Amino acid sequence: MQQNQHSNVDTETARRLLEQERKGLEEILHAREQEALEETERESFQDLSTADQHNADLGSETFQREKAESIRISIEGRLADIDDAYDKLDKGEYGICEVCRRPISEERLKARPETRYCAEDAAQLTRNGTGLP
Numbered sequence: 001m002q003q004n005q006h007s008n009v010d011t012e013t014a015r016r017l018l019e020q021e022r023k024g025l026e027e028i029l030h031a032r033e034q035e036a037l038e039e040t041e042r043e044s045f046q047d048l049s050t051a052d053q054h055n056a057d058l059g060s061e062t063f064q065r066e067k068a069e070s071i072r073i074s075i076e077g078r079l080a081d082i083d084d085a086y087d088k089l090d091k092g093e094y095g096i097c098e099v100c101r102r103p104i105s106e107e108r109l110k111a112r113p114e115t116r117y118c119a120e121d122a123a124q125l126t127r128n129g130t131g132l133p
């Protein structure tokens, strides 16, 4: 395979890191689904005995649910980035910043293997309010 740019991590390491990352994120997603399921069961049981108290808690429960939802969305976004990272590995573009086209540091790739940007550009994008990692 020919590469114009050189990534700081080799393909094998990158695949291993991405695989680990994906597994970890999927476990979090799965645990959250399980939690939500148990929560629903508990609630329907509570409804029978403590309906008044349940109503009082409704506000914070909605908040908890919204928070859980935003975490789920961010995890799914990262899983999509991991898929993209696999594509880049195939094209030999993995580990190259999408903005400046320079190789992303090995340290950063190990901490967040699905990242699209180098530390400088990620900081820049965060400052600009795009909210990207």
Ligand SMILES: [Zn+2]
Binding pocket: 097, 098, 099, 100, 101, 102, 117, 118, 119, 120, 121
């Ligand atoms: Zn960059």
